[in-house]
Amino acid sequence: MQLELTRINYGSVNTTLPNCLKLLPTRTPKKQQKIAVGDLDGNFQIFSVKASEVQLTYQNYIGSKISSVQISGVEGTLLDKIFVASDYVIKAFTKKGKMFLTFDTNLTEPLKSMFVSGADLFICGNHVYSHYRDCKEIGTYLCGDTIVDVAALCLNNTNRILTVLACSGRVLRILENCRVRQIVEVDSVPTVLHVLKNVLGNRILCGFTDGKIILYNFGQFAREIKQRTIVDATSRTSAVTCIDTYDLLGDGVHSLIVGRRDGTIQVFTMATDEDTDIECRQLYNELFLESISAVQGGCVFSQGWSEIVVLLFSGNIFGLTTQIIDASLTNKETVKKPLTLKNAKKVSDPNDAKTSNDEKILTSLLEATDMNQSSTSIQNKLTSALSSIQVNDSLTLDKHDKTYNLFIELPVPMSEIILQSDIMINIIKIEHEEHFTIKEVADPQHNYFIRKIKLEENINSFEMKFQTIEGQYGSIEALIVPSQTTHNVQTKSYTIRPLSLHFRSHKFDMSRPLNVLSLKGLFSQSEMHHWISQCIPEVPERLSTIEVSHLYFENSLIGTVLECKYSKGNAEFRSDNLSTISILKDFLTKEATKKRLRLEIITDISEPSVAHFLRLISDSITYCFKIKKEYTFLQALLQVDIRNDSDFNSLMPEYQSILKKRTQIEEDFKKSKIILDKYFGIVTDFYMDRFKFNGVIVRDKIPKLLEVLQNFNMNDLLDMFNTSELGDSHLQIV
Incomplete structure (x- = not known):
């Protein structure tokens, strides 16, 4: 059976982040639900649909960008309280928009992710995790890796609470009472967590950058964790950005709804407790060419009809309903008269106006590019450019393809992208290449390469796969030109490190023949950590508090391994790849010379x-x-x-x-x-x-x-x- 869904446009807000749209639950199943949504301009709105028209329940400008919207409530009652995270503050609203809580977390970094369960509030910045109960702090945890998402669950409906932190270091950290009980190593960087409430017991879904989705089942004890791959990454699908589960078919079994970075929305069947060995079957797959910020299963447009409410990065909100209205999405058609939703008023920003100087800078740069003139840096030519558009971008290493994936997206269509690199890169693939016109300009004298990419109308995103050469390092700079002249030109810079093909691992094979590089000198542990982070990708931003730090890496192209062990005044690197040792030696020596530090270097080569x-x-x-x-x-x-x-x-x-x-x-x-x-x-x-x-x-x-x-x-x-x-x-x- 394949799902046939019809698109209904509800309107648009401003640019959004993941987990910023929720449907408010109702006491009666299949009854029309309200939508709560927040955007990066600080607008928070609650609306519903009555007689095919949007009815605005609440609208307010909170004052700062909204990073998360969550639904919770008192246990045993309808979970219809809305919690909104904005900067360092959390505000809570009723379903009618009445604010009943303002809580200043006093954290040292802005809030990035949040999870609410009853009276328990779990919040995270980039590195700090905090647990509050009734607005009183229970404990905190400082994480060396960047925290991507947070979720919590009660084991076997007891008072024991386990917190799961999805971290950029390719691990899931399991916490109890703000202490790490277990670290689950994963193959890819996790992107999103989703707790299955009242569906599969103590289970949680996790999506990854390689497109995989894994179901984790927690036993009575924190270390009893079973995992099963729900959606595999063999087809090289795009990164998962959001997950939800909902009974779309009306058969009492929840379906898995997945939103991806490339704009793909998928629906899969989910196995029940008794049928855990049955593979998930895909029911729906459609590409919308914009990053998906949120997906929610529910009932909004018409009572009794299930649908998927979708929020895009640009702020567009639409529903995919099972009700047949005018046309099916399989025929690439939508409802002709989209609904409208007004944006909340916000305080004017003096940086919103585009200056004539920006246009002159852009014109001169494009002319210089056409005449094959070299430039030291695009960034230097745009020092006065303003940043009024949110850019959704990422540079990730795909260890399966051994390539880097560069993704750039604007909330408005782009007319042109200019890529400048001071190192040689080999472009392997450009997604949807038929929509782009590519012109390459090279200046071998300066080791300088420019690729000028023109986009067709109504294209918001650009995705490219390319290969690097280890030992060659520098940067790639992107100049992004919006098609609308009222918006500013954006610049982004991406660092290519000397050991660019290495990724973080958590195991080290001691049985291999290893070459050793030892360094001794008057450097601190933090200095060595900084040097390593400049040389190898995926190094934790924060230095661990232990006296001797250990990091493990693997070469995605060859499969060789690397161990980094360092403390104050001492560092040791072991690898079965002699070239890795050579690159490290040259780079670290160069960095020490910049600091005028005296190093004692000892190499032990294994034949x-x-x-x-x-x-x-x-x-x-x-x-x-x-x-x-x-x-x-x-x-x-x-x-x-x-x-x-x-x-x-x-x-x-x-x-x-x-x-x-x-x-x-x-x-x-x-x-x-x-x-x-x-x-x-x-x-x-x-x-x-x-x-x-x-x-x-x-x-x-x-x-x-x-x-x-x-x-x-x-x-x-x-x-x-x-x-x-x-x-x-x-x-x-x-």
Whole structure:
């Protein structure tokens, strides 16, 4: 069974963040519900729909951007109290808009996420978590990682409360009484948490940046946690931004509603307690080309008809109802007469007006780009540009594709994006490329690259996948030009670190042959932490309070590992990749030189790590050559006159398989040359690093190495790395 939904436009507010729209519950099932919504301009509104018209119940300008809207109430009563988080303050309203609580949290950082359960209030900034009961502080917790979302649940309907913190360090922290009871390691960065109330007991859903959704089941004790993947990430879906569960089909079983960053809305069946082994089945999938800030299942437009209320990043609000009105969304049509919703008045901002100077700056920059003129920085040319538009952007590493994903979105259509990078990047894919016109300008003298991207009308977002080269670091700057001249040009800068392909892990394989880099000097622990954060992605922003810090990383492209152990005056790095040690040594030495610090550097090179590294990378190189061979056979087979099944069956099974996989082989062959060149570059750098530690320059042997790689043989490659004699570990003073 597939859901057929009809779109109904309810209106729009200003730009929004996730978790800023809720439906107020009713005592009678399938009765029309009110909508509570808050936006980044501080507007908070409650409205309903009567006779196909919006009826505004409450409207107010709170005074600062709204980061979260939650629904709760006294246990045993209707949970229709609305809690709104704005900056450092939480305000609570009744369903009619009467404010009955104003609570100043006095936190040191603005509120980012919130969860309310009865008299318990759980709030988080970037790093600080606080638990309040009846507005009295129960406890706090300082997290080194950035806190993405928070949720809480009572185990087996007891008084025991477990708090779950979704953290950017690829972990879920389970807290009880504001103390960490368990850390659950996850493969990707979590983005959103959703508690299943009165559905599956002590269970919580978690969405991730790689598109996966996992269901966690908490047992009687905090450490009894079972997990099951509800939605897999094999299809490389976009990051999950919001989750809800609701009985859309009217069969008493809740469906899973998912909103994603690329504008996709999906509906899946959910297994009951008795059918936990049944896989989820997709009932609905539609793309709306704008980030989804919130999805809520309920009944708004027409009594008795279920629907999904959707809030977009731009502030547009619409419903997807099961009631057939005019047209189905499967035919790409919507209701012709959308409903209207007025925005709340807000205090005027002196930065809202766009100055003529901004237009002159933009014009001069675009003209310089057209004439292939180089520039040191886009940011320097826009020092006077104002920031009146909220930009929804992110740069994340996809460890499955081994690529970076750059996402940029405005609440208004964009006319142009100019990307400037001071390092070489290889663009792999641009989502919905048919909507863009790309012009590339390069200045090899300054190692300077510009890509000028023009967008079609009514395109709000841009998404690009690209590859980086470890050891090359710098920044990518984006100049974003809105199509409306009343809005300001926006600039964003993204840092590419030296070890850009590494991601945070929580395990370290001690059985591998490890190279060691040891540093001693008059540096503090916080200084070393800062240097590491500038070199490796996903390093916690805050330094842990323990005397010796440990961090583990993994290379997404090769699979090598890295351990960082550091304290005041001492740091040790261990890796089975010699190039990783070389990059770290060069970068940390450079940073210490800037501070005029004297470093004692000791390297201990493991000979077995060389063969270990080559074996790790050989499988990928062999696969690329296999694809090349299959493509050669495919071209020959396409010349064979095969007229019927009898001719096809007369071929060898190997050749039949190649013909059946024609499309896949052709796609893989297009990628294989780029991938093969990348691996050849990695082996070449590794070859130079392998001998650099002994002061031997082998640049003149690179052509011979490339010849060996082109005629790939593992034994010949090992011989190339054993042609010179290496010395023992040595001591340097910088």
